[in-house]
Amino acid sequence: MSSALERMSDFDLNDDQRQVRKFVKEFAEKEILPHVEEYEREEKYPLDLIQKLGPLGLMGPMIPEEYGGSFSDVVSYGIICEELARIDWVVASAVSVANSLAASSILNFGTDEQKQRWLPGIASGATLCSALLTEPGGGTDLGNMASTATKVDGGYRLTGTKVFISHAAYAGLFFCVASMDLSKKHKGVTAFLIDPHNTEGITMSDFPMRTLKRDNLAEVHMDNAFVPDEALLGKEGAGFPVLGAALDTGRFSVAARCVGQAQRCLDLAIPYAMERKAFGQPIGEFQMIQQKISDMVCRTEQARLLVYRLGRMKDAGIGRASLESSLAKLNASQAAVQNALDGMQVFGGYSCTEEYEIGRLLLEAKSLEFGEGTSELHNRLIAEFALGIRKQ
Secondary structure, eight states, rough: HHHHHHHHTTTTTTTHHHHHHHHHHHIIIIIIIIHHHHHHHHEEEEEEHHTTTGTTTSSSSTOOGGTTOOOOHHHHHHHHHHHHHHHHHHHHHHIIIIIIIIIHHHHHHHHHHHHHHHHHHHTTSSSSSEOOOOBBBBOOOOOOOOOOEEETTTEEEEEEEEETTTTTGGGEEEEEESSSOOOGGGEEEEEEEEOGGTTTTTEEEOOSSSSGGGGGGGGEEHHHHEEGGGGEEOOTTTTHHHHHHHHHHHHHHHHHHHHHHHHHHHHHHHHHHOOOTTEEEGGGHHHHHHHHHHHHHHHHHHHHHHHHHHHHHHHHSSOHHHHHHHHHHHHHHHHHHHHHHHHHHHGGGGGGGGOOHHHHHHHHHHHHHTSSSOHHHHHHHHHHHHSSOOOO
């Protein structure tokens, strides 16, 4: 990154946050980057790379120190997600799912026993997490989920199927939602904390993907699976408030990861534009290529500003920032996708070869555009907030 771009990316960070960026950037480039393409070709889950995060305090950046975490501020958490995602989508996802969905929900709604049981393992990296939210019939419309939970003596019986589940084969905790009463729509949704290794009736199968092969995405089936009473997170029928509280942080971390992806496209396209020559000069000296580089810079910085603002709002104690989280997530995910497209255009036909990673980044960025709410959902939310139809 040039000095001018470096200044923009950390101009209003404090010294501690700059150190976080420097540390995570150097770690990711040294320890993760050399393996990403190899693992993608081999469809190998980067468990060995993820296991390096815990001892460095990078698996629990949103978990308080009393539970073994390293929490300092939300902006720093965003920087960690951004710099990890700049190098590897999967490693960043492991941190994001564990903190934004699982740990934050346990902190906000869990009992003391649940906090003591789960948070130290998440913070150390011993317990990876999966979020069992998306179903075959829909992802964004969680109020119409088909998975059910039935109360029985000593616990609950869960039945249903979840798809696009990251980290499932290696997870020690499933953060899962199911409905106690399908007729009640969102008012029937209930959250559970499941130990997949000690729960009968849960099976997993591969979920074939064209991209993210090293993530080993899974389809998780629950066939009358029994979970004890202590697996209930919050109250019966109150799963939507649990999810709602996690939305801002979840969208923040995904948006931060999108900034990292957008930045990676720039990191690749800028030097290539000055190395590749056509008609006797570097293609970076042609106006149309310069236009693409300029657009990529603008998109990345606009997205980063929105993400950091959201982080600062959460650090200031703003309980819900739904409008701002939608703005950040929509802008950042679309920036990542368009930067990948423009970056591929800079590389030309070479972008489709295995020699260069820019082509892989397009499909990864597109998957982030779907996660934590589609662009269509966020456009609707932003408009409804602006029109006064929806309130914070």
